[in-house]
Amino acid sequence: MGAHSGRHVTMHDVASSAGVSVSTVSLVLQDSQLISLATKTRVRRAVEELGYVYNRSAAQLRRHDSNAVGVIVNDLANPFFVEVLAGIEGRLMQDGFVVLVANTDNSCERQDAVLRSMREQGVAGVMLAPSQGTRRQALNDLRSWRTPFVLMVRSLGMGGCDFAGFENEMGSYLATQRMLQAGHRKLAYLGGLPSEVRNQRYRGFLKALRQYEVSRADHLEHWGAATRQFGFDGLHWLLRRQPGLEGVVCYNDIVAFGAIAAASRLGRRPGVDIAVAGFDDIRAAQHLNPPLTTISIDPHGFGAAAAQLWLQRRAAPEQAQRVHLSLPKLVVRRTA
């Protein structure tokens, strides 16, 4: 420690220890061609000995840039978003960025606060999975920063923004079709609060029913939060309404998890007495008992694709809007 105990070790300390100037230290840290190998080794050894840690915020102060990307998701309690995050982080890390994660729990107030805080941090950009009910104004604010950003999952009907989403309608269409092909006719759609994504998925459900000429009277829907608890309660509700229910198409996997728990509790074997399908294909889906039939959109790959979109936007700010839509795939396991 010596002369500098209690303070941070700075480039200046490294410089005097190695017997060079701070300018040289800076160049060594950037692995500049201008510095001889001998000097580089000397400086690096001093860095090692003093335990010097590069101060990125000082560099940021000087250069007006940051290597932190704000990633804001609306429901971190859903493992789906954790997998998406892993995909994002993996891709951004390759290009030297770090991720600043925030969870809004679907609260617009928290989203506003988090966005403000990201801005205060001076992040290099933002990737946002908007809260339910996000207003246009919030996005216009974001746009006015002139920082690269992409929207994920919900586009909010915003033109001119980069967007990474899924073919929702096709996904639930595939799940519903699977049940219809198995001969089920008394079907229900379970979960989801009014939103663009919910509407698209519901539309896919209806489209399949129409194709198989299932009468309006034969199907049900029950709307609510995309949670395990709602799936659990929701299935009870549906079975009270329609004891002869044959299949449930769920808004997402965790709703399906809840529904399966409820079915088992009520003595209806999932996949035998009642069909259940999810949406997302989170990892836990395959280890459920019985393994969940679901729609895979590869959350990890989706996250990587969204990050790629962000990187491209950052590299080319004036480029026209880009959209990535992940294609859903039906993954047949045991529950449908």
Place this chain on the structure above:
DNA sequence: TTTGTTGGTGGGATTGCTGG
């Protein structure tokens, strides 16, 4: 007493420059 103005300082790294 409250409120406003001005100027200086610290916090570390980056970069252009001169000169040996």
Place this chain on the structure above:
DNA sequence: CCAGCAATCCCACCAACAAA
């Protein structure tokens, strides 16, 4: 090839002083 100086980034914070 490199030392070393100087300017620079932004802003919170403080002191000193002035005006209302």
